[in-house]
Amino acid sequence: DSSGWSWRLALDHQFTPDVMAYVSWNHSLKSGGFPLVTTGNLPGYAPEKLDAYELGLKTEFLNGRVRINAAAFLYKFKDIQVTRVTTGGNVVANAAEATMKGIDIDLDISPTPYFNVYAAFGYLDGKYDDYQTAVYYIPRQPAPAGGAATLADQDASGNRTIFSPEMSATVGASYAVPTSIGKFKLDSFLLFVDKQYVGPSNAFIMPSYSLLNAGLGWTSDDEHFYARVWANNLLDKEYFAHVYESTTGINTIAGTPQTYGVTLGFKY
Numbered sequence: 001d002s003s004g005w006s007w008r009l010a011l012d013h014q015f016t017p018d019v020m021a022y023v024s025w026n027h028s029l030k031s032g033g034f035p036l037v038t039t040g041n042l043p044g045y046a047p048e049k050l051d052a053y054e055l056g057l058k059t060e061f062l063n064g065r066v067r068i069n070a071a072a073f074l075y076k077f078k079d080i081q082v083t084r085v086t087t088g089g090n091v092v093a094n095a096a097e098a099t100m101k102g103i104d105i106d107l108d109i110s111p112t113p114y115f116n117v118y119a120a121f122g123y124l125d126g127k128y129d130d131y132q133t134a135v136y137y138i139p140r141q142p143a144p145a146g147g148a149a150t151l152a153d154q155d156a157s158g159n160r161t162i163f164s165p166e167m168s169a170t171v172g173a174s175y176a177v178p179t180s181i182g183k184f185k186l187d188s189f190l191l192f193v194d195k196q197y198v199g200p201s202n203a204f205i206m207p208s209y210s211l212l213n214a215g216l217g218w219t220s221d222d223e224h225f226y227a228r229v230w231a232n233n234l235l236d237k238e239y240f241a242h243v244y245e246s247t248t249g250i251n252t253i254a255g256t257p258q259t260y261g262v263t264l265g266f267k268y
Helices: none
Strands: 007-016 019-030 048-061 066-086 089-112 115-130 134-139 149-154 167-179 182-193 209-219 225-232 240-246 249-254 259-266
Antiparallel strands (some): 019 048, 066 089, 089 115, 115 167, 134 149, 167 182, 182 209, 209 225, 225 259, 240 249
């Protein structure tokens, strides 16, 4: 049984027609539950509570051709829900407290109605303030039949939160060309995601990676028909979509290799 209030308090001010600032405080919770992998996982895990504070600025210049948005945030978690992998399945447990803080910056420039450049940058610093019962996966060499790692409760207080890349960024551009048979549009963007820790022990890392995507599209004058030729992971980079710890060791899921294709559509 769990209950609680969610609320949002926010204040914004329009300093000029092109500059607005705001500050907000959001409080909410995520329900607790029971893993039910085995009866030994009872009695369950507690609700996760979050207080999120944000200070932001939204701006527009040169008649809307340049937009810059920025925000700084602070997240305070209590009883944060974390998942660990066991031989019986995924089990959810609570880490006592965690803090995440960072900044987000977005830039959008349209020098002409047909040319657009955009970029985004994020910085994230996440740490466990109090996590004295973190499950550490300790490798065993050689790996016995029962598994490649043993489980041990350790104090992860002060360690970085899992799957929290310190840096992330995107940059892209698009260019449209109107013609007598419709509009053609060339677009491309580059994504970067920094390295991430995959467990509270911070012993194992999911490496950083970059992906380049591109495409060429066509839209009819009446906008009923469209087609697009596209390629994702254009440079065919090898990367991990996911890395996680378990009693069988460190498990990896490969990211999607270079893919390409054609998309056809009709809107009415």
